Amino acid sequence: MYRLLSEDDVTFEALMQPHGEQTRAQIEAQPAILLVQDTTEVDLSHHPKTSEVGEIGKGRGRGLDLQTVLALVPKTGEVLGCAIHEPFVRTPAPAGETRSKRRQRDTRETDLWMRLVERWGSFPAERLVVHVGDRGAEMFPFFQACQATHTHLLVRGFENRRLPPQEDAQTHLLDEVRSWPMVAHRPLQVPASHGRTARSTVGQLAFGQLTILPPRFETRCGKEPRSLWAVRVWEENTPAGEERLEWILLTSVPTTTLEQAWERVNWYEHRWVVEDYHQGLKTGCHLAQRQVQSVDRLKRLLGFLSPLAVRLLQVRDRARREPEQPASQVLDADVLAIVAAQTSQSPTTMTTQAFWQAVAQMGGYLARRSDGPPGWKTLWQGWLRVQALLEGVHLAFHLRL
8 A cells, every 4th residue: 555655646636536527427417416615634743754744723733634525415415425625734824924914815725615616617507506614614705706606605604794884884794693583493403513512402593685795905805795695593592511502604595485594504504414524534534543654645545535434424324314225225235245144134134224233333333222323433443344354255256266
């Protein structure tokens, strides 16, 4: 593997090309698609000899960053594939750079959000394509990139942007949306994230249309205002010790009915799939633990691991959405036969849920009644054991011949 990753023609782009082409083909077969984008850090601080690394964690660590776009089906959240990756090493800001000077830069680190939108380009008018991002995507240039490619956006509002003055008084986005009355409510599931515990809550909802003005001092944003729809979801009663839930979502997709407003909320909830994918790539596939000596080699290794992480995510999520579906409909026959034989089950009657739990148990998952669903670590270890057994079966067959 070390020698393979050193070959000049084994590049990250070449390794990802087949997966990217297949993902594009699946996107073009869908009437609507979500392109969900997010950033993660790959911490290589524990490999001090790795070359070409940059700063991560506000300068407290060494490694690289990874921007990922996953293609999802809006209604079900099914992952079609990794639409695009961009691994990059962060360049420190010049010493003493002021905020004003940073605004005047021709290129910025945040440009990668727009760059990935532009790299995917336009789609046919009859296909609804929505770029979904968190607060990091809430930038006027991102809005403009989506408009230029005839695609839509759905991002979480962060800046209290200026709105056109009303009665000679300046108004602002967050203040205006928070003044809207609640029009509906429904139960919401808040996932665990960054020290926050998973919980059930009741989400209040308000929505409407507004026009936002471009930043005054951002010359590249132009002077033309943007008309968007805003959807606010919040909770009135937050448990003690928990951060209050509030999302103010901005979208270019027309949102005029209550059903459409809740649909936009559902779309944004799919954004967590990217975080889960990154977790699978790092915790499951052990991307950061590989001792490949350089960032360039790590990028090439990512070309192998990324499609694999997508496949594991697809099979796991299918098992959760359709637990009783026959595993034979979504898995290769030889893989299914090995797992069934290892767990004394029949491959013809084995379900996707039973298959996935069996793989996790082969990786150390105990499956006790009090245990939660298997995590990426046991799933990855079980999958490696399945692959080793599969290799042994193929080798035995050839030796017999």
